[in-house]
Amino acid sequence: MSKNEQDLQPSQIAAAKEKGLKNWVEHRLPIFEFMNKELIEYKTPKNLNYFWNFGSLAGITLVVMILTGIFLAMQYTPHVNHAFESVERIMREVNFGWLLRYIHMNGATMFFILVYLHMFRGLYYGSYKAPRELLWIMGVVIFFLMMATAFMGYVLPWGQMSFWGATVITNFFTAFDINFALGDSVVSLKLGTGIMEWLLGGFSVDNPTLNRFFALHYLLPFAIVGIVILHLVALHQHGSNNPLGIDKKTEKDVVPFHPYYTYKDLFGLGTFLLVWAGFVFFAPNFFGEPDNYMPADPLVTPPHIVPEWYFLPFYAILRCVPDKLSGVLLMFSAVGILIAVPWLDKSSVRSAKFRPLYKKFFWLFIFSCLALGWVGSQPPEGIAMLIGRLTTVYYFGFFLLIMPLLGMIEKPLPLPNSIDEYEQNKCR
């Protein structure tokens, strides 16, 4: 015994002396140290406002969506002859099926509200600037995957809006057909149509489409979870940005995550869940389209096709261009341009709090996004069309012109020396 003990390294002896299940596990998988470091002692700027709640809320919403989704999938049938019926069966026959479905339906809306606020927060406080560029880009990827997931999920009930929404959106790709004149004849390269038929698994939206959309709608949320984890790893590398946009310097600038932000997040969660539950229990179809309670009919298009509200601004951008290819490209660019934001913004100051000019243009940008949403909900004619074009120009102008130019011409306000100093002065 004693001989063996002498051969052991000091650390091994220490480990062997540790007692209890927690230490046994910790020695093999340092999970408790990890949680302590990232969730409890994790140093967080002490001046975060409630706009910093939306990330964790979105994470919780993702979990609730996956949970309700899995239980709905147990009752759902992805077949054109049974899909609509099986959703109605969930509503009428399955124990609490109505609740699971309404949580899931309204959850999509809640998820987008949270993510939009989360993104606007990032734009206002310059959270995308160095060293958080990748953090921002992974957020854009999550946003893009969310849109794909939401779109495919909306197809599953196989109502009229499901079917015609799927038809319209997959037809985007036919914009990439190439026609060119070769001598006297016109040559047509059906590149886009090929992509569309590949996506649909046929020549129109039909059973193969429904089947693959169901498979992907189940898969993509887990891909989102994966990128969310990377998003968090990148976040914890340099920690949260803060309303002042200056780096934390000393211990006085930070507080431990627990209990300060665990409780702040919990309070925000309670408030948010009240709103969500309010819609689920009192206005479950507030964001829905009545047409989607009619079974899909491939022979009749509803008179007024509208996407879900969270796609309306992009839909408005698509329609404001009287050319198929340009419209589709512009719409995809509206999301894609977000990736370039960390490099378009040339200002060295992060927070709009110290950027008097940027602040004004930012609120105009918010207004233009809301206006685009309204335009998207209107028939494409008259004043709505004009407003749509003006706001589209501003949407892209904000990123491509204003962001780079302000970096050169704007005179930022003097930055405080530290978070602590600023907060102390505020108290005085």
Place this chain on the structure above:
Amino acid sequence: MSTKQIPQKNSKTTLKEPSPKTRRDFLILASGAAGAVGAGSFLYPFVSSMNPAADVAAAAEVDVDIKSLQLGQAITVMWRGKPVFIRRRTPEEIQSVQENDTSKLIDPELDKDRIQKPEWLVVIGVCTHLGCVPSGQKPTDNRGEYGGWFCPCHGSAYDVSGRVRQGPAPKNLPVPPYTFLDDTTLRIGKEAPVNV
């Protein structure tokens, strides 16, 4: 620096000292309990949704017209996805199973405890060994040594009361809840009203 410094608590010492029961402890316990109740009531619908749905539960009762069934004949009906054997027994069969009441049974049970009317035997036709459906519904089927049913999977034999007489099955064929709505209609899935 400000003169109005908030006194910093040394969290390490407060953790080590045995803390008196404070309002904070109460709040933590109360909000924790409320959170646990909330989480529980959130999870309940998920678990519940996996139980048989209303349409499945509604199909849990089956009405069977038995007026065309002659003595010695049997029919199989589907109830909750399982076969139910309804057999109209002949007087000889009734006599034989009642005599068998006294013999050595694997799962002792009196015939009269397994029936409501002596002529009608209603049992779930699933072998209690490993779930096969025993043969013997048609007179031409192999009914085994005891004249009831014979399980082709592993050779269990049942008598005309549905009692197991030869292993490996350990239990008698179970009797489902049923009631005679009238002389010609049998409802499976509902207990007979208690005899007054």
